[in-house]
Amino acid sequence: MGEHRIAGLLNFIVVAAVGAVAYTDWVIVADVSLAYLYVLPIALCALVNPLPFTIALGVVCTFLGDIFGPPAVSLYWRVVHNVVYLASFLVVGFLVTLIARQRDRMAEEVRRQRDEYERDLELAAQVQHRVLPRPLSLPGIDIAAEMKTARLLGGDYYDFFPVSDDVVDVVIADVSGKGAAAALLMPSLAVALRLRARELEGPAQVIADLDGVLKQMTNSATFVTMFYARLNRASRILQYANAGHNPPVLMRAGSCEALLLEEAGGPILGILNGAQYSDASITLGTGDILTLFTDGVTEQENALGDEFAVDRLKDVICHDGTGSAAEVVARVSEAVSAFAGETVQADDLTLVVLKVL
Incomplete structure (x- = not known):
């Protein structure tokens, strides 16, 4: 025309x-x-x-x-x-x-x-989405996730998978940059995690091992933030480590008390030689909701330049936390979209919600 x-x-x-x-x-x-x-x-x-x-x-x-x-x-x-x-x-x-x-x-x-x-x-986007896990149904927990890329290909990554009968691992990561260059790392992350997760004792060891793998695959200009958690479904103890990622929100059942899981971890992956990582743990109760997210959620701006922010995320989880994990994911995604209005999505938006049943 x-x-x-x-x-x-x-x-x-x-x-x-x-x-x-x-x-x-x-x-x-x-x-x-x-x-x-x-x-x-x-x-x-x-x-x-x-x-x-x-x-x-x-x-x-x-x-x-x-x-x-x-x-x-x-x-x-x-x-x-x-x-x-x-x-x-x-x-x-x-x-x-x-x-x-x-x-x-x-x-x-x-x-x-x-x-x-x-x-x-x-085709690459189709492959990228096939790498992401399918809905997981396990006794005692409900897990759902969603990823909306800012471009056709995204640099975010999430996964959840059982490592034994009673233990399930949950991870979310954000590769620096957007588009094809960042997306190429995602399948490598998925393969490395799934191959090594069952052999290592906890999230800190998994992250440290992945840090070494990442340094072999990329240069120092490429880095990854990651939050890795391991939940024992029998004891309901959540062990976790954070490598420079947005601290997840833990909403306690029956109230709007929200905790940010930011006590343990270490630096961003792929930058520092000899980086050390540590674990922390917390006990979950029935009805507790753990929300993992990337900065595409909290840093999404509206027409006035205001960010969605963690407080709005907490409010949505508090208001809609009685539903399933999939419903919480949908409500948060809708809230971010409504808040942005006509403002273009600037970064990949990824959510993982784990609810204890």
């Missing part, structure tokens, strides 16, 4: 320019031919129209130059002038048409490559 509008505008300029030159040649300048000025509208015409149309315009401009220009001293020179002008117009039109065709071929090649790139991104 935009290309047609531009072509129409250029054709209007061509007609106006031809009329202006003809009028000037006829009325204003009486002794000197201005037919050479028709070269500009002919060149513009060749940019957006087929060659036959440009040839026809060249003939018309030659005729206008002959009619409105000063009279020739003889028929011979009149013919010579017209032939020279027509030949010049045709050469310019032909050369500009070649340039326009080359431009169109390049534009078509760019569109083809863009379409291929978009198809590749769509």
Whole structure:
């Protein structure tokens, strides 16, 4: 639609320019031919129209130059002038048409490559979502999650999986940056975690091991924040470690008392050599809700530049905490979207909600 509008505008300029030159040649300048000025509208015409149309315009401009220009001293020179002008117009039109065709071929090649790139991104996005875990149903706990990427590909990651009959691990992470570069790390994180989680004793060891893997795969410009938790369903003890990630919100049942799990952990993954990580633990009760999130939730802005913030997140969980984990995830996602309004989503939004039954 935009290309047609531009072509129409250029054709209007061509007609106006031809009329202006003809009028000037006829009325204003009486002794000197201005037919050479028709070269500009002919060149513009060749940019957006087929060659036959440009040839026809060249003939018309030659005729206008002959009619409105000063009279020739003889028929011979009149013919010579017209032939020279027509030949010049045709050469310019032909050369500009070649340039326009080359431009169109390049534009078509760019569109083809863009379409291929978009198809590749769509396939990569499908793979990325397949890496994410499917809903998990275990006695005593209810887990749900959602990830809304700011682009087709995202740099957030979450997972939950049982490591034994009574133990389930829950993790959320945020890779620096957005788009394809950040998304490429996500499958590697998933594979490394699932391969090593069952062999290591706790979240701190898992994070430390992943820190070493990350340093081997990337440079220091790429880093990852992560929160890793391990829940024993029998004892209801939650063991966790935080590597520079947003502290999850733990909402106690029967009240709106909210705790931020930020006591233990260590630095961001992938930056410091010899980084040390430590575990903390807390006992969960029936009805408690643990909400893990990335900064795409709390840092989402509205039209006024205000952020959604942790306090609004707590309010939503408090108000809708009686529902299932999936319902809590849906309510938070809807609240963030309603708060943002027309403001574009600036970062990936990821939520994991664990509810003790």
